[in-house]
Amino acid sequence: MKNNLELLEKGSYGKLLLNLCLPTVVIMIVMVIYNMADTFFVGQIGNPDMLAAVSLCTPIFTILSGLGTLFGNGGCTLISLCLGKGEKQKIEYVNSFCFIGAICTGLVFMIVVLCSINYLVELLGCDVNTVEYTKNYFRIIAIGAPAVMFNGTFCNIIRADGAAISSMICNMLGTVLNIVLDALFILVFNLGVEGAAWATILGNVASCIYLVYYMKKNGTYSMSLRWHPEIKMVAGKVIAMGLPLACSTLVMSVSNMISNYMMMQYGSTALAAQGIAGKLGMLISMLAMGVCMGLQPAMTFAHGRKDRKRIQYIIKNTMVFTFVVGVTIAVLGCIFRKNIINAFINNPDIMKYGQVMIFGALIVGPIAGWYQLTQVYLQATENPKYATIVALLDKGIFYLPILLVFARVFGVYGIAFAQPVTTIFSLIVGFIFCMQTNKKSVRLKSTCDMKK
16 A cells, blocks of 8 residues: 555656556456457357447447446545545445445346336337347346446446556456357357357456455455445545546447447448447547546545646656557558458458448547546546536537538448547547646645745
8 A cells, every 4th residue: 555655646657657557558458358359259150230239239338337437436536535635534435335336226227228128229229130139138238237337336446546456457357258258158159149248247247256355355445335424425526526437438328329320220231330440449549548547546646635746747748658659559550450340250341331430430549548638637636527528528519419410411431430520629628628727726826825
């Protein structure tokens, strides 16, 4: 614990990258692989309808991830803030609230989905060729919702004191098992989309078992299931701090469902191509998110200590680092896009759509990290309202109007390019909010110095 706090307080940027960001980036890569695994192995069957069904269900799984982020990222941020302020007695209540919230939300999600699955698959835009595949995948994911919620919540929370490696191990354990079971269930037992869904759920269960073991061993994450007035007091702060990223994920899920519905008008091959391109876009955005989320405990800790120079040091280096990484991945992805598509499925129609869609998914790669950084900075400096607005702009408020206009004017490729255009506008607004926040911080510091 002492070494972790020293790292947060005065570790060099290289050490922050190595100890905080590398594990978190690995987690994000693992999550992308986790999402790609079902698409890849189902694609080996050679059935575009099955591939489209997995793409149709992906936003639903993302909704679960977003709900997990609400408790996990909010709890992680508040615990880091408590450590920075020396308020360690509140941590137990934060953990208790996050546990109760995660499990109850997962159970409610399961019940709602199982009771209304026929209506939901229609809402997702299924046609006669994809409806049964989608139902089968969807049911299994709903059954495992409590495990997905617990895993998503506490894999985030255990990063709070800088111990990101344990979170990385948790994610890698679930992902490796998911990949092994995907290969076994789909390629050996011929279970199709049902096998992909069971592999996903069992991978989450394995991560949950590790989390229980880790939290019992680590005294920082103790919790009590008995109600205490302090739990109610921390609940609002957890939700407020987790809301920005959770809103971003949830609104993104809804937007993706609308995008998938519109893409289905062009057939399952177009949706399958968008699913592959979306996985590459997810890769670059998740890497950027991994770097920024890895640094969030350090920024939050510095904010708790009112160390503005430390925050500025982290931000400047992160902008340079994420730009270089984003350019590299975008260029490589565009060069090898044919090979990437063929790795998933060999289909000439998917190849035709996919080459253009991959370019659209990667074009904003160089600035993806800057956009993520605006949200993390606003959240770390206790401005969740601004962070939430920036998230909602990119995933809904800006995106949906742009999506509708681009789809009408440019057709199938307009749907693919709506997101990169939206990200540019959202980044501009995010920078404006960050500048306003920084000015307020400078004025507050000047006032404090005058009083002294």
